[in-house]
Amino acid sequence: MPDSGWIAVDAMGGDDGLAVMLAGVARARHRFEGMRFILVGDEAAIREELKAHPNLSQNSEIVHAPEVVGSSEKPSQAIRRAKKTSMGIAIDLVKQGRAAAAVSSGNTGALMAMAKLSLRMLPGIDRPALAARLPTLGDTDMVMLDLGANTECDARNLVQFAIMGAAYARTALDIPHPRVALLNIGSEDMKGTDEIRDAAAQLRATPSVDMQFNGFIEGDRLSRGEVDVVVCDGFSGNIALKTAEGTARFVADLLKRAFRSSVRSKLGFLISKPATELLRDHLDPNNHNGAVFLGLNGIVVKSHGGANERGVATAIGNAAKMVRNDLVRRIADDLGNVEKAA
Amino acid sequence: MPDSGWIAVDAMGGDDGLAVMLAGVARARHRFEGMRFILVGDEAAIREELKAHPNLSQNSEIVHAPEVVGSSEKPSQAIRRAKKTSMGIAIDLVKQGRAAAAVSSGNTGALMAMAKLSLRMLPGIDRPALAARLPTLGDTDMVMLDLGANTECDARNLVQFAIMGAAYARTALDIPHPRVALLNIGSEDMKGTDEIRDAAAQLRATPSVDMQFNGFIEGDRLSRGEVDVVVCDGFSGNIALKTAEGTARFVADLLKRAFRSSVRSKLGFLISKPATELLRDHLDPNNHNGAVFLGLNGIVVKSHGGANERGVATAIGNAAKMVRNDLVRRIADDLGNVEKAA
Structure with a gap:
């Protein structure tokens, strides 16, 4: 059944804790009818909080986790007690095949380390990458990767990121033939580091993937x-x-400072408030929430620690789309095609 | 006389050409009484344009240059005919000691290459760096370097950039004891590349320079x-x-899109226009114009190609401040002190 599946949620992560996480899950459930949730964390607290969300109660299970990963805990420390933490157990449910994706608002470094150790990389992938959605002037978000999982990358890593990012844009953003570019400090062929120029050459010679390689893009x-x-x-x-x-x-x-600078500008602000709220809405990170670690044998989504209920729902919706559109298999297929063509 | 000096201006560079450059110089002259200018470029055209600026005529000389560097010309090509171009001749006037600084709105790569070749690096400097001023929420701009002169840098380069950037902040921004930080992807000690961590360790051990090293800063x-x-x-x-x-x-x-979205928001926009203009003014690149190549035996300022009259004046004012406060000597002194202490 492509329209159903279980998503494991680390109910304890995030700056605002359990209440925001569960409210977010409940909100996401409305939009994704077939989805069901495994809520991982302190069982008694989750049960108590679920009273406010009867509909979610019917579509979820609870898995107890006695411990929580601290927001500033070192990944190396967190890993040692992974199996007792809500984060580690949520990831493990993906490994066991009981859940199709895991979502956490907790410590990014720990999530990455646990996901890598538990789920392992897809065949042919050297390193996973963290991909996020960003707002643009266009009709859809764009995808950017890697955002910090790998401080230094070689050309081969960058090519794999391009293939994974394109698969992600196809499955999560519904863009059938994504336009892909390498971030660089100029648009001419000779600009940038050797790694970037090599990656560009390889991507120009990779026609077997459903994407359009557009060369270099600058920060502006x-x-x-x-x-x-x-x-x-x-x-x-x-x-x-x-x-x-x-x-x-x-x-x-x-x-804000400008609008507060005079009575006249305060009045103007009040009148144009619906317009500036449109702007705020467009830029609100909660509407683009849910970064994903690509390249793993499973889907692990990182929701922003400060995400509100709407933000959590966006991250979970993102996970649900990746599950439905079978992101992991698509990446594996694309990598296989590239290997075959090489 | 600390309040006087000659500045060589490449009158031909910039997207909008001679008229904007000279109008900018004339505007800067009003603010810096003692300053005089050597205008380098097509003599007949400059003479014609100067008719609109009688006051500038009295305080400037013209040096004829038969050629102009193209905006997309490769630095390696431009260098070959440097001595015939307005850009190359302006830099050469600094080398000869006839001007204390050169200002150009032309091709950045060519300007960098010509400046390096003609003026050479200060003793102890391995590579020059491009430094610019950026707006902040605070009362003064901040300085950022390097902005593209060196694609890859080692720890020694970064330490030299810090010393040069601090000297620049003291002379051009009047900040007696600048706070300096290294751009990184986290604020903890173990974050980032080896080069950045090494540079941080060296900067913590460099008390002989007038600055306060604040560790790492993230992009946000x-x-x-x-x-x-x-x-x-x-x-x-x-x-x-x-x-x-x-x-x-x-x-x-x-x-803009939001303000245009309804009649109500258009009205609000009109009322709050003085406030949004304050914002525009704060962010206008023309008010922060004038990047400088630090580490050379002389001052070379790069004005933005698209700068308007006000922008050109800002860049020239920037050059004038560096000349008056003897930036090059200050950098040399600081480097000498660091060498002695090491």
Whole structure:
């Protein structure tokens, strides 16, 4: 049944804890009728909280976890007690085949380490990558990867990220033939590092994957909606993503300051509020929430620690789409085709 | 006389040509009384254009240059005919000691190559770096370097960039004891590449320079006004700078779209226009124009190709401040002190 499946949710992760997580799951359930959930965490607390969500109660099971991964805990420490934590157990349910995906708002480093250790990489993948959705001026989000899982990458890694990112755009964003570009400091062929130039050469020679390779893209064109998948090493990706987040907040802060600067501007603000709310909505990270570790034998989604109920629902909806469209098999097929063609 | 000096201006560079360049110089002259200018380019055209700026005529000389560097010309090509171009001659005037600084709105790569070849590096500097000013939520701009002159950097390069950036903040931004940080993908000690961690260790052990080393800064905190100098390799710096520019434009575009979405929001926009203009002014690149190549035996300032009259004036004002405060000597002194202490 392609329209059904179980998603394991780490109910304890996230800055605002259980109540927000379960409210988010309940909200997602409305949109994805066939989906059912395994809620992992403190059983008594979950049972208590579920009273507020009778509909979710009917479509979920609880798996007790006695421990929780701390938000600043080192991955190496968290891994040692993985099997007792809500995060580790949620991932393990994917490994056992009891769940098709795991979703957590907890510690990113620990989630990555546990997912890698438990689920292992797909054949042919050297390293997993963290992929997220970002808003653009276009009609759909774009995908960017890697966002910090790998500080340094070689050309082979970048090519694999491109293939995985394209598969993700096809399954989660419904873009049949995604436009893919490598993040670089210029658009000319000779720009950038050897790794990036080599990756570009290899991607030009990879016609067996359903994507269109568009060469290089610079940081100032990321949000223009000109490409669907942006590929980079985890260092540059993390810098670009965080700089974009920081700049958007910076402009919003300046705007707030400007609107507060006089009575006239306060009035103008009140009148144009519905319009500025449209803007806020477009940029709200909760509407783009749910990063995914690509390249693993299973789907593991990282929801932002500060996500609200709507954000959690977005992340879970993202996981549900990947499950339905069988992302892992698609990536494996594409990698196989590329290997065969090589 | 610390309040006077000659600045060589490549009058032909820039997207909008001679008229904008000279109008910018004339505007800067009003603010910097003692400054005089050597205008380099097509003599007849400059003479004609100067008729509109009688005051500038009295405070400038013309040096004829028969050729102009093309905006998409390869640096390797441009270098071969440097001595005939307005850009090359302006730099040469600095080398000869006839001008204290050169300013150009032309091709960045060519400017960098010509400046390096003609002026050479300061003793002890391995590579020059491109430094620019960026707006923040704080009262002053911040300095970021390198922004693309060096794709890959080792720890020694990054330490030199920090020393040069701090000297630049002291002379051009009047910050007596600048706060310096390395751009990284986390704030913990173990984050990032070996080069960045090594540079941090060296900077912690460099007390002989007038600056405060604040460790690592992430992309999302760049605009918060928490540091004065951000140091990075040219690849990450270029990605961060362009992503910040692109995101600011993206948010502005969304805001425009939102304001146009209804009659009500159009009205609100009109009322709050003085406030949104404050915002635009704060973010306008023309108010932060004038990147500088640090580490050379002389001051070479790159004005944005698309800068308007005000932007050109900002870049020239920037050059004037560096000349008055003797930036090159300050960098040389700091480097000498660090060498002595090592």
